[in-house]
Each structure stands twice: as structure tokens, then as C-alpha cells.
Amino acid sequence: MPTHSSVPVAAPFRKLGMPRYHLMIMLGLAAVLSVAPFLLYPILMIKILCFALFACSVNLLLGYAGLLSFGHAAYFGMSSYVAAHAAKVWGLSPELAILCGVGIAVLLGCIFGALAIRRQGIYFAMVTLAFAQMVYFFALQAPFTGGEDGIQKVPRGALFGLIPLADDKTLYWFVLVVFFACLLALYRIIHSPFGQVLKAIRDNEARAVSLGYRVNQYKFIAFVLSAALAGVAGGTKAIVFQLATLTDVYWTMSGEVVLMTLIGGMYTFFGPIVGAALVVLMQNYLASVGDWVTVIQGLVFVACVLLFREGIVGFIASKLKRPL
Amino acid sequence: MFDLLGIPPQVLFSQLLLGLINGAFYAMLSLGLAVIFGLLNIVNFAHGALYMMGAFGAWMLLNYLGIGYWWALLLSPLMVGLFGVLIERLLLRWLYDLDHLYGMILTFGLALVITGLFRNFYGATGMPYTLPPLLTGGHNLGFMFLPNSRAFVIASSLIVCLSTWFVIERTRLGSYLRAATENPALTEAFGINVSLLVTMTYGFGVALAGFAGVLAAPIYSVNPTMGSDLIIVVFAVVVIGGMGSILGSIITGFSLGIVEGLTKVFWPEASATVIFVIMAIVLMAKPAGLFGRSS
Amino acid sequence: MPLLAVKELEAWYGESHVLHGVTFDVPSGEVVTLLGRNGAGKSTTLKAIIGIMRRRKGSIRFSGKETIGLSARAIARSGIAFCPEDRGIYSSLNVEENLRLPPVVQDGGLSVDEIFDMFPNLRERLKSPGTKLSGGEQQMLAIGRILRTGAKFLLLDEPTEGLAPVIVQQIGRTIKELKARGFTIVLVEQNFHFASTVADRHYVMEHGRVVDMVPNADLAASAAKLSRYLGV
Structure with a gap:
């Protein structure tokens, strides 16, 4: 597969070891996302980008390490709270506020990850879910989170103290840069030797152990990286929407992001992005039907598991016979 | 009367009782999950929703048909169980060869x-379910007052x-069930209908959740999300106990309820999270769970 | 008409094709062995007959009735009993429960007492978990429990594997006694010597096919040929 990249490409991309058709997809994605804010509401697009990052973080564990986290709302939501608090109460600039959020996500990821990787399969899923629920109860009770109201009216501030982010379009470009930075970093991670070992663990853990890999270290690092990425998504979301609430840290959020990954295709790199876009758009256009959204989401879940396990991008990839 | 660490005994015992009641629900729900997981290898996330259906079943029987609590204890779990049979036959059946x-x-x-669906039809607020006359009132045990309704649940x-x-x-x-859990292919090759066992087991497991729901109806209010948070606590209970042992699930369920009740007495803020903390400790000390066999 | 007639039987483990047209007959009342090297397809043939191997085609007629399309449960109910190579003793069942597990499918099975007469060791261990027994006792339990069912056609997969000589002898006596009672038995064996003491005829398997049949009476004359097949 790497032979496709023999054509001269821009140096930074060659360094990523990206086959040409992946590069094309990346460039296509960049092009679409550069035009999108002129056609769709920038805020909606930002929401898609945040959730795409969030879904990618879940897929780093699920798709590449075979670990289903049913509790990623913990990292997303806590990061969102801390970023909101940092921006509003401490008056930090947005990038620092988001970094604070990522910090807490990494911290939580270290603690919960170290414990959760002691179990596999469905137990892992239940453990991550339970820890996330613990974080939810903490958020419900802790004074700084504002309980049922959440943290509202978070100032967007000025990037590096210089560029005000009040304008939605400006904000969009900022988020787009964050998005692509994370996406490329993730691509690099997944296609590094580290990523190869993760996949080996996913495919046959016992074999990876017998080959001498310290499986738990790999899983732990993947968990923390994934939590960090969820933290970027959550922190950014808090700044953009100027809001951090209990919804962000509730288990339905953890489920939603699994759904995004599943719809898009969980063993693919680009799948979660497509899945996130679809779910966010669906929620956006179905907002008027109230609780039926939950029912529809549930039905989509059931249908995907029964009929369409490979997901949209997974389906395309199997038709093209190329990993996407 | 005596005081324990400055806590009046009435408070202590009434919290213990509440804990025991929670424990009764944890035990029934985690038992159902364990039985289902044993044979089907499926973690039944719908367990909380089916528990809620059990409670709603009782409420509907009373409000639409005038059928009271005692019949509801039988009929509502039966309906939930039949619904479970449908779920197993129509949906779960296709997943057995796949990743859990x-x-x-x-x-x-x-x-x-x-x-x-229930939120759409009944809204998010709770609906009261009145106690049957037989369960009102209670007994004074000297050290505490024991309401009949609570004693009945336990x-x-x-x-x-x-x-x-x-x-x-x-x-x-039961020996068929254990055999099918351990080695379904061989059990089938002895002429035992494993596929029917699987269906009945799922039906029974969720009927147990439905039964718990009926018991919960008069104690907590009946509302569509009553099972949503509960099921996650029950997952933690299951991780703590390990799903390998039936008796283990029951003991773990009741004891964690009691621990939660005690926490409410001594450190109320931690009572919502204490089970998750215990889960973390168990994961460190005995990852397979207290009664689990290491996988 | 043979009790069991296998024709052009093919079977697959997932994607890999392991039986490539197995054909052999088992006359009623005989003890028949399947011999061959590891991986020749002997165990797979038994599993295909009982229906644990689900992906299979060809023809398996039992008492004149085609069973290739039946489930393992229906095949067991028609009077075939299977004793797997790993013995299949359930650890979550005690000895008595293991013994009583397989349902009775026909009249004429042995009573529990008769089974205990055959394997006296089991009587003392009734309440122990099945897998706490010694290897030999587990093998006796595995054979004993299928005698209760009334099935008169037994598939035994390497019943002597890994057992002490004295136990192997006991199992040999059991097989002869069962034959005397009118059972028909298909035996997969690595122990060629043991096979020669109990069987009426031997089928030799290679690469997922039956390549030869040797009546037990001709065994001495065919020794050279057989040792070539079996690589012994």
C-alpha cells in the first residue's frame, strides 16, 4: 500500500508516509471544509468538526486497539467543564483554556485507563462506562460545574490574546486548524510502529504478548492519547458554544459517539468523521421532533449492528479493496 | 439507646434499610445480567429499560385495566419476558457468532x-403508583420502624x-443450562435444544428485570428513565462480583446496597460514587471480580 | 444394508476445506475404526456425522435415513451418541449431573446402576465436580453418560488417548461388552495395537478421504501396508 506514494508530494505529507489516495482524501476534505462555512452555518460545521475529533478519539481505541470505551463522555465533558472554567473564571485565552481541558482529560485518562485495561472486551466497556458515570456524579455535585445549569456565557476570548474569536467564521478557521492538526497527528500515530503493535494486539492479544510486547503499556498509551483527543474536542466545544453542561458528561454522549464511529465504519480512519457529520446533521434537522431523536438514534444503532456493521466508509473501503 | 459514632440508631438503621432495598434491586438485576451473559455472551444494555417496562406494565395494568399490584407482580414480568423472547428471536439471534x-x-x-418511546408517550416526570392496602403500615421493631412495603421488597x-x-x-x-453455558455445541449434540434454552434464558433474565420494576413501582415513582442510571450502577456491581457465579451476584448485589446505605450515613456526598470507587479498588486487587474466574 | 452409510462427505472449518469426499459403511453390530495420521480428518468425520461440523455436504444415511441436512440435536435424537476427544466433561456439573445430562432418546439404554457396574470408580465420586476426576475416570464418565441415552450407535473419539495401560484395558473390555450387547461403534484411534484388539474392520484415512479398508482378520497380512499409511 505505501507504494502508491511514490509520486512526489509535498514534503510534510511524504513524512506522514501517506499513500496517494489518502492524501487525495485529506486534500479533498480540506477543500470541502474550506468551502463549507460559506454554504452551511459555520457553527454547525464547527460542531461537526468537534464531534468528528471526538469520534476519532473513540475509534483510536475501538478500531485500532479493539477496546470499546463506553465512557468517553468523561474526558470530553470534564475537558469541556475545565476549559469553560479556565476561560471564564481564570480569564485564560482560548488556546490555554483548551489546553487546561486536555490536561484534565489526560489526567483522568491516566487514572481510568490504568484501571480499565485490566479487563478486556465487554468488561472493559462496562468499566469505562461506570467510571464515566462516576465523573458525571462528580460533575453533578461539584460546585464549579454549576450543577444543572452548567457553566454558561463562557467568553470566547482572543486567540493567543491577539485574534478575537467572537466572529463565527474566524472561529471556524481556528477549529479547522485544530481539527487538521489532530487528524494528521492521529494519522501519524496509527501508521507508526506503535500503531502497528496496537493493531496486532487488536487482532490477537495472546500472540502480541507471546511476541514480547508489553501489551498493557501500549493499551495504556492508546487510552491516554484517546482521552487527550476527546479532551481537545470537549474543550474546543466549550469555547465555541460558550457552554459546558451535564449533557457533555452523561452516558448518552458516550453512546452517541460510539454510534458515530459505528455508522462511519469503526475499522477505518475516515469513518468516524463521516459518522459524526451524519449524526450531527441528523440531530440538527430532527431537532423539532424532540424525544423521537432518541428513538431514531436507537433504531439506527440496531439497524447498523444487524445489517451494516462495516459502516459507510468501511463499505466503500471494502468495495475499493483499500483501507480508508 | 446507644449512639454509633454520633449517629442516632434510627438514622443508621433506616439508611441501612434503604441500602438493603437498593441491594435487593442490584441483586435481581445483576443476577439477570449474569444469567443472560452466561448463556448468550451478551451484556444486556436494555436491562434497565426492561426494568422500567416492568414498572410501567404495573402502572398500565392498574390505570388502564384496573388490575392491581398482586396480579401485576405476575403479569408484568410475563409481558416483559415475552417481549424479551421477541428481542432474542428477532435481533440477538443474529449476533452470536460475532464479537460480544x-x-x-x-x-x-x-x-x-x-x-x-416511553418518554414520548408519558413524558419525563414520574407517575405515582399507590401501594396496595396490604403493604401499607408497618411494624415497630423496637430499634426502628419497618414499613411493610419495604420488607416485602427485600x-x-x-x-x-x-x-x-x-x-x-x-x-x-439447571444442569442443561450450565452445560449449554459451558459447551453449547456438545450439549446440542446430546440432543438438548440449546437454542430454545437460549431464548428462554433471555426471556427469564429480562422477566427478572420486569419483576424488579414492579417491585420498584410503589417505592420509587414510575418514570421512563428510572432504569437508565440504575443499569450503569448494576454494571459496576457486575464488574465487582464477576459474572461467573449466581450466588456471587446475589451476595455482591445486597452487600453493595448496604455499603451504599452506610456511606449515606457517614459521608452522604460520596454515596452516589462509592460503588464505582469499590469497582476501582476491586479492579486493582482482583481484576476478575470477587467471584469471577480469571478469563 | 449398513447401519451407517457415508458417501462423498465433505466438510469445512470456516474457510478451510478439511474433508474431501469421505466414503465408508458401518454394518450394524460392528466395531469400526478410523485410522490415519494427525490431520487426516478422522475426528472431523465423527463431528460431521453427529452434526457439530455444520458446513458439510455429501450423504450420511443412518438406518436408511438421510441426516446431512439435520441439526446435531435431531441427529442425536435419531439414536447416535458422541464422545468427544477432549471428553467434554462439564466442570460446572458434578459427576452425577454429567452422567444424567444427555437425555434418553430411545428405550433400551443402560440404567445408572449398570453403568456403575461397568465403571465402579464413578459411584464413589458422584458429588465431585466432573473435571476433578482423573483422566481415566473422566473418560469412563464420558463413555458412561452416553450409554444411558438408549442410542445404540456410538462415535468414540480417541477414548484411550493419554491413559494408563490398565485403564486402556478396561476401556477395551467395555467396548467388547458393548459390542456383545449389540452396540455399533465407530472408533477413532491412534493406538493401532488397541484398535486391533477391539475392531472388526479398519478404515484408513489420508488427506480428508478414506483410502483403504482392512478387515481385522487380514491385519497381519496388511501390516506392511498399514505401517506405510500410518507412518509407524
Whole structure:
């Protein structure tokens, strides 16, 4: 597969070891996302980008390490709270506020990850879910989170103290840069030797152990990286929407992001992005039907598991016979 | 009367009682999850939603048909069980050869559908379910007042859980079930209908959740999300106990309820999270769970 | 008409094709062995007959009735009993439960007492978990429990594997006694010597096919040929 990249490409991309058709997809994605804010509401697009990052973080564990986290709302939501608090109460600039959020996500990821990787399969899923629920109860009770109201009216501030982010379009470009930075970093991670070992663990853990890999270290690092990425998504979301609430840290959020990954295709790199876009758009256009959204989401879940396990991008990839 | 660490005994005992009641629900729900997981290898995420359906079943029987609590204790779990049979035959059946995660994801979707439907029709607020006359009132035990309704919940849960244990561990049907859990292919090759066992087991497991729901109806209010948070605590209970042992699930369920009750007395803020903390400790000390066999 | 007639039987483990047209007959009342090297397809043939191997085609007629399309449960109910190579003793069942597990499918099975007469060791261990027994006792339990069912056609997969000589002798006596009672038995064996003491005829398997049949009476004359097949 790497032979496709023999054509001269821009140096930074060659360094990523990206086959040409992946590069094309990346460039296509960049092009679409550069035009999108002129056609769709920038805020909606930002929401898609945040959730795409969030879904990618879940897929780093699920798709590449075979670990289903049913509790990623913990990292997303806590990061969102801390970023909101940092921006509003401490008056930090947005990038620092988001970094604070990522910090807490990494911290939580270290603690919960170290414990959760002691179990596999469905137990892992239940453990991550339970820890996330613990974080939810903490958020419900802790004074700084504002309980049922959440943290509202978070100032967007000025990037590096210089560029005000009040304008939605400006904000969009900022988020787009964050998005692509994370996406490329993730691509690099997944296609590094580290990523190869993760996949080996996913495919046959016992074999990876017998080959001498310290499986738990790999899983732990993947968990923390994934939590960090969820933290970027959550922190950014808090700044953009100027809001951090209990919804962000509730288990339905953890489920939603699994759904995004599943719809898009969980063993693919680009799948979660497509899945996130679809779910966010669906929620956006179905907002008027109230609780039926939950029912529809549930039905989509059931249908995907029964009929369409490979997901949209997974389906395309199997038709093209190329990993996407 | 005596004081314990400055806590009046009435407070202590009444919290213990509340804990025991929570424990009764944890035990019934985690038992159902364990039985289902044993044979189907599926973590039934819809368990909380089916518990809620059990409670709603009782409420509907009373409000639409005038059928009271005692019949509801029988009919509502039966309906939930039949619904479970449908779920197993129509949906879960297709997943047995796949990774166990798919079962969990599918039943998660089911939970969303069921909860969402009930929210659409009944709203998010709770609906009261009045106690049957026989269960009002209570007894003064000297050190505390024991309401009949609460005593009934604890007793019924114990009876149902222990009967389940008896059937599984001590009867011929139970030996079929254990055999099918351990080696389904060989068990089928002896001429035993494993596929029917699987269906009945799922039906029974969710009927147990439905029964718990009926018991919960007069104690907590009946509302569409009553099972949503509960099920996650029950997952933690299951991780703590390990799903390998029937008796283990029952003991773990009741004891964690008591621990939670005690925490409410001594450190109320921590009572919502204490079970998760215990889960973390168990994961460090004995990852397979207290009664689990290491996988 | 043979009790069991296998024709052009093919079977697959997932994607890999392991039986490539197995054909042999088992006359009623005989003890028949399947011999061959590891991986020749002997165990797979038994599993295909009982229906644990689900992906299979060809023809398996039992008492004149085609069973290739039936489930393992239906095949067991028609009077075939299977004793797997790993013995398949359930650890979550005690000895008595293991013994009483397989349902009775026909009249004429042995009573529990008769089974205990055959394997006296089992009587003393009734309440122990099945897998706490010694290897030999587990093998006796595995054979004993299928005698209760009334099935008169037994598939035994390497019943002597890994057992002490004295136990192997006991199992040999059991097989002869069962034959005397009118059972028909298909035996997969690595122990060629043991096979020669109990069987009426031997089928030799290679690469997922039956390549030869040797009546037990001709065994001495065919020794050279057989040792070539079996690589012994």
C-alpha cells in the first residue's frame, strides 16, 4: 500500500508516509471544509468538526486497539467543564483554556485507563462506562460545574490574546486548524510502529504478548492519547458554544459517539468523521421532533449492528479493496 | 439507646434499610445480567429499560385495566419476558457468532428506543403508583420502624434470587443450562435444544428485570428513565462480583446496597460514587471480580 | 444394508476445506475404526456425522435415513451418541449431573446402576465436580453418560488417548461388552495395537478421504501396508 506514494508530494505529507489516495482524501476534505462555512452555518460545521475529533478519539481505541470505551463522555465533558472554567473564571485565552481541558482529560485518562485495561472486551466497556458515570456524579455535585445549569456565557476570548474569536467564521478557521492538526497527528500515530503493535494486539492479544510486547503499556498509551483527543474536542466545544453542561458528561454522549464511529465504519480512519457529520446533521434537522431523536438514534444503532456493521466508509473501503 | 459514632440508631438503621432495598434491586438485576451473559455472551444494555417496562406494565395494568399490584407482580414480568423472547428471536439471534461488543451496542440501541418511546408517550416526570392496602403500615421493631412495603421488597427479592439459584444449581433444567453455558455445541449434540434454552434464558433474565420494576413501582415513582442510571450502577456491581457465579451476584448485589446505605450515613456526598470507587479498588486487587474466574 | 452409510462427505472449518469426499459403511453390530495420521480428518468425520461440523455436504444415511441436512440435536435424537476427544466433561456439573445430562432418546439404554457396574470408580465420586476426576475416570464418565441415552450407535473419539495401560484395558473390555450387547461403534484411534484388539474392520484415512479398508482378520497380512499409511 505505501507504494502508491511514490509520486512526489509535498514534503510534510511524504513524512506522514501517506499513500496517494489518502492524501487525495485529506486534500479533498480540506477543500470541502474550506468551502463549507460559506454554504452551511459555520457553527454547525464547527460542531461537526468537534464531534468528528471526538469520534476519532473513540475509534483510536475501538478500531485500532479493539477496546470499546463506553465512557468517553468523561474526558470530553470534564475537558469541556475545565476549559469553560479556565476561560471564564481564570480569564485564560482560548488556546490555554483548551489546553487546561486536555490536561484534565489526560489526567483522568491516566487514572481510568490504568484501571480499565485490566479487563478486556465487554468488561472493559462496562468499566469505562461506570467510571464515566462516576465523573458525571462528580460533575453533578461539584460546585464549579454549576450543577444543572452548567457553566454558561463562557467568553470566547482572543486567540493567543491577539485574534478575537467572537466572529463565527474566524472561529471556524481556528477549529479547522485544530481539527487538521489532530487528524494528521492521529494519522501519524496509527501508521507508526506503535500503531502497528496496537493493531496486532487488536487482532490477537495472546500472540502480541507471546511476541514480547508489553501489551498493557501500549493499551495504556492508546487510552491516554484517546482521552487527550476527546479532551481537545470537549474543550474546543466549550469555547465555541460558550457552554459546558451535564449533557457533555452523561452516558448518552458516550453512546452517541460510539454510534458515530459505528455508522462511519469503526475499522477505518475516515469513518468516524463521516459518522459524526451524519449524526450531527441528523440531530440538527430532527431537532423539532424532540424525544423521537432518541428513538431514531436507537433504531439506527440496531439497524447498523444487524445489517451494516462495516459502516459507510468501511463499505466503500471494502468495495475499493483499500483501507480508508 | 446507644449512639454509633454520633449517629442516632434510627438514622443508621433506616439508611441501612434503604441500602438493603437498593441491594435487593442490584441483586435481581445483576443476577439477570449474569444469567443472560452466561448463556448468550451478551451484556444486556436494555436491562434497565426492561426494568422500567416492568414498572410501567404495573402502572398500565392498574390505570388502564384496573388490575392491581398482586396480579401485576405476575403479569408484568410475563409481558416483559415475552417481549424479551421477541428481542432474542428477532435481533440477538443474529449476533452470536460475532464479537460480544456488538450485542452490547445493539442492546444499547434498544435501550434508547424503549426509553425514548416511553418518554414520548408519558413524558419525563414520574407517575405515582399507590401501594396496595396490604403493604401499607408497618411494624415497630423496637430499634426502628419497618414499613411493610419495604420488607416485602427485600423478602421477594431474596425469594426470587434464591429460587433462581436453586433452579440453576440444583435441578435438571439447571444442569442443561450450565452445560449449554459451558459447551453449547456438545450439549446440542446430546440432543438438548440449546437454542430454545437460549431464548428462554433471555426471556427469564429480562422477566427478572420486569419483576424488579414492579417491585420498584410503589417505592420509587414510575418514570421512563428510572432504569437508565440504575443499569450503569448494576454494571459496576457486575464488574465487582464477576459474572461467573449466581450466588456471587446475589451476595455482591445486597452487600453493595448496604455499603451504599452506610456511606449515606457517614459521608452522604460520596454515596452516589462509592460503588464505582469499590469497582476501582476491586479492579486493582482482583481484576476478575470477587467471584469471577480469571478469563 | 449398513447401519451407517457415508458417501462423498465433505466438510469445512470456516474457510478451510478439511474433508474431501469421505466414503465408508458401518454394518450394524460392528466395531469400526478410523485410522490415519494427525490431520487426516478422522475426528472431523465423527463431528460431521453427529452434526457439530455444520458446513458439510455429501450423504450420511443412518438406518436408511438421510441426516446431512439435520441439526446435531435431531441427529442425536435419531439414536447416535458422541464422545468427544477432549471428553467434554462439564466442570460446572458434578459427576452425577454429567452422567444424567444427555437425555434418553430411545428405550433400551443402560440404567445408572449398570453403568456403575461397568465403571465402579464413578459411584464413589458422584458429588465431585466432573473435571476433578482423573483422566481415566473422566473418560469412563464420558463413555458412561452416553450409554444411558438408549442410542445404540456410538462415535468414540480417541477414548484411550493419554491413559494408563490398565485403564486402556478396561476401556477395551467395555467396548467388547458393548459390542456383545449389540452396540455399533465407530472408533477413532491412534493406538493401532488397541484398535486391533477391539475392531472388526479398519478404515484408513489420508488427506480428508478414506483410502483403504482392512478387515481385522487380514491385519497381519496388511501390516506392511498399514505401517506405510500410518507412518509407524
